[in-house]
Amino acid sequence: MKFAAHFPFAKARLSAAARLCCAAALGVIALSATPALAGPASVEPEESTVNTLAAPKPSWIYVSRGFILSGTGIYDTNSGKFLAQIETPILGDLAIDPEGKHYYVAETTWTRRLHGTRQDYISVYDAATLKLEGDIDIPGRILVGGREHNFVLSADGKTGYLYNFSPVSSVNVIDLTKRKFVDSFELPGCADLIPNAGVGLASLCSDGSMATINLTGGKVDITRSEPFFNATEDPIFDNVQYDAAKNSVVMMSYTGLITTAKLGATPKIEASFSIQEAAGLRKGETKPLDLNWYPGGRDQPIALHRASGHLYVLMHKGEFWSQKDGGEEIWDVDVAAHKVVRRMTVEGNPTVINVTQEMAPKLTLLAEGASDGAGAGAPGKLTVLDAATGAVRFAISDAGAGLVQVIP
Numbered sequence: 001m002k003f004a005a006h007f008p009f010a011k012a013r014l015s016a017a018a019r020l021c022c023a024a025a026l027g028v029i030a031l032s033a034t035p036a037l038a039g040p041a042s043v044e045p046e047e048s049t050v051n052t053l054a055a056p057k058p059s060w061i062y063v064s065r066g067f068i069l070s071g072t073g074i075y076d077t078n079s080g081k082f083l084a085q086i087e088t089p090i091l092g093d094l095a096i097d098p099e100g101k102h103y104y105v106a107e108t109t110w111t112r113r114l115h116g117t118r119q120d121y122i123s124v125y126d127a128a129t130l131k132l133e134g135d136i137d138i139p140g141r142i143l144v145g146g147r148e149h150n151f152v153l154s155a156d157g158k159t160g161y162l163y164n165f166s167p168v169s170s171v172n173v174i175d176l177t178k179r180k181f182v183d184s185f186e187l188p189g190c191a192d193l194i195p196n197a198g199v200g201l202a203s204l205c206s207d208g209s210m211a212t213i214n215l216t217g218g219k220v221d222i223t224r225s226e227p228f229f230n231a232t233e234d235p236i237f238d239n240v241q242y243d244a245a246k247n248s249v250v251m252m253s254y255t256g257l258i259t260t261a262k263l264g265a266t267p268k269i270e271a272s273f274s275i276q277e278a279a280g281l282r283k284g285e286t287k288p289l290d291l292n293w294y295p296g297g298r299d300q301p302i303a304l305h306r307a308s309g310h311l312y313v314l315m316h317k318g319e320f321w322s323q324k325d326g327g328e329e330i331w332d333v334d335v336a337a338h339k340v341v342r343r344m345t346v347e348g349n350p351t352v353i354n355v356t357q358e359m360a361p362k363l364t365l366l367a368e369g370a371s372d373g374a375g376a377g378a379p380g381k382l383t384v385l386d387a388a389t390g391a392v393r394f395a396i397s398d399a400g401a402g403l404v405q406v407i408p
Contacts, residue, residue: 052128055100056407058358066401077362080394091143093151098408106151140166146299148239149192185220192238196263197247241304254323255284279340296325298351326351344390354404361387
């Protein structure tokens, strides 16, 4: 035969199966008998099974996959195990039912994938099976990622509020019990929806004020506080931290000013204090080239442990307008005492921080992965720390690239 001359790899010993494949590929008809090929002795039949999840636990975290991998992964910080994934698309917003019975995902599609007729809706998933129970059509929603306060729920979980910007700043109201869109109202110059127990909502506005949106009287009544921050000179990070039990909110500005407000029919906004001065350092400045410690993180630079009143902040050395830089340290702030009680060094320059709401809380950090060349980060490493000691409990590669959420 000249087979080996033309194909040197044929000098190697070929199995009967390989000879048959080669002969078929070359159009060769076998003139001699070929031994029958022996199959596996036994094959176990495959069985598909469906597991169910327990009710959401304080140790669980919800990690957005980001722009490269869609979906939100559920992890248990006690075991470090991946539990399940909720189908959340790119630029989707996840809201967790405070009763632990459902997950709600606000999303947008087009009939021709990226063009055609636009469809905005809320998908309702059973929290135990993650089975899709249905959709709620809505008139529109803002498309922006990495925001905790685009889609929020009332304290009883019966009403959803979804921020919209088509054609103006507005809020969609959704009845989650009847699963239908109720109404929409304009919210000019304001964004960042914050639940306001017994009243409706609060929101931060471009003039530096806080809006109170009273929804209790059968009509929408919007009032504003006096300005308490400068949105141009020293903006507030929009992922503010809300405490439902106290109906209060903790905010952080780009220079490091911490402001607490007690919500209600009229917000009571406390005087701001500097995180740097609370650590015994000089106050953060807005002037260029002034090196100092500043808060930063592309999505979530601060996390509040509600029961203890401790605020955990990603801090880095830099200058003003470096607010997207990842953290070099975590500063543990006793908000009531206006004091930084501890500084912990961290690796990997995480841009996202959150804290579980357990009695012995755990910090969750997410660092950005390698860029895809278009500015969207690839899934990065998730690290779980003991909040009391800073000791690393788990590190999970390629976990996500967006928000890390905890149960309300």
